[in-house]
Amino acid sequence: MTSDADGIDTETEAAEQWQLVNTPLGEMWSGRTRYAAAMFFFKRGEMNAETLEVYRICARLDREDPLPIIRDRGVGREWLKRIGDAQ
Template sequence: MDDEALSNWKLILTPAGEEWSGRARYAAAMYFYRAGEMSAEVLEIYRICSRIDHEDAVDALKAYKMGDAWIEKVERMRGALG
């Protein structure tokens, strides 16, 4: 993993509740979308959650029962970087 990818993983894993965390996660989501690692539907959930700092987009994905492959990837990275 290169430095840019690692930096974006750290951003997308920013804990919910921190000021501007929703926007940070959305910015990283755009990186992963452009890299072909995230679907447009998952990106849209990050966009919707971007203005709600206390809402974790992964929790929203789970609630809407979508983005299973992305959720698995995020959970693996949380364990690796957590």
């Protein structure tokens, strides 16, 4: 188990945030949930600013999938690989 300065289990937190960034489209507040989780990965250096910006844009659009936008913009290739959406 790895803990941060506040004693939070970082592995557990990352697993929870991973579930949140993959919240199904169309659920109420799902866009905001995905954006909040994306911010977590951005702060850890696991997502670039351009990819985070797409999640921000989609935050109020619960049915909008940010992944095709990220792919179209060509800004988050590493993130797409990680999330399993690289084409």
